[in-house]
Amino acid sequence: MSKREKLRITKIESQKRNPRRVSLYLDGRFAMGIDLQVAQDMGLRQGLELSQSQLQKVTSAAEKSKAKSFALDFIGYRARSVWEVAERLKKRGHSQNVIDQVIRELRQSDLLDDVQFAAQWAQSRVATKPLGERLLRRELKLKGISNEIVEKTVAETFGQVSQKELAANLLKIRRKRYLALDEKKAKQRMAAFLLRRGFPREVVWEVVEQALHKGKED
Known part of the structure; x- marks a missing residue:
């Protein structure tokens, strides 16, 4: 690729609404918003020239960072199933590759765990608005919980109550x-x-x- 085909970073500007994100300008035009930490980790700076492959890596990193940030906020309100997070990210237009990466990282950090989610959901429902095994089973399946986890959760829940x-x-x-x-x-x-x-x-x-x-x- 010739030098002319590269794009130069002409400005990196902090965003007013979110100081943890910056706006990236290429050849004088706004290109994308990106997490400040991601920009620093990738060594982005004013004057740096990016090839198309490098730009694609930056774009992918920016999307993943945005998706993960949303996912963390989403699970911050209450516990969520893997399916709930994946579906919400899909509705926001994120690619399947990015969704898979975010889900994998959240699971590795124990921030997403369908076994724990199912147990917490069952305990909460039994305590606050009692229900039988048939309704509990249906609710868990609607949350995308696998049949194996559903049956185990139902058995454990009503083995105690x-x-x-x-x-x-x-x-x-x-x-x-x-x-x-x-x-x-x-x-x-x-x-x-x-x-x-x-x-x-x-x-x-x-x-x-x-x-x-x-x-x-x-």
């Missing part, structure tokens, strides 16, 4: 809603509610019968 107890507690909270109903309608509504919460049918009918029996005693 009784679905029957969870369902019974839910009905206790909602008990007043059914007091004015006749037995048949109350039974139907209680069962429908627990089934929507993902509890197995055998658990649902047992808990509903117990709730109705207790209601008669009261």
Whole structure:
């Protein structure tokens, strides 16, 4: 490649909104924004000439840095699954190669772990808004969790917590809603509610019968 085919860095300027990023100008024109640390690591400076292959490396590094910065902010709000991060980066227009690199680095740093994510999700859901294994299984799959991890998480979660107890507690909270109903309608509504919460049918009918029996005693 001849010297004429190279592009000269004519200015590197700090960005006003984000001092950790700089604007890179090539031959007097704005070319891209790039993380300051990346620019320093790549030895970018005013007057440096870049070949097309060098420019491609800078462009790729800039995209990866931007994608990783977003991903770190994204997982900073709450734990995320690998699929959630990858999908969000894809929607932002990042290439699959960059997405794969970012995901790999986050996993290596233990910032992304589907096993931990699934366990935390299950614990949170059981504690704050009790649900049965069927609904938990569906929610985890919607987060892109593999079948193997889903089944392991469901088994461990309900090996420690009784679905029957969870369902019974839910009905206790909602008990007043059914007091004015006749037995048949109350039974139907209680069962429908627990089934929507993902509890197995055998658990649902047992808990509903117990709730109705207790209601008669009261």
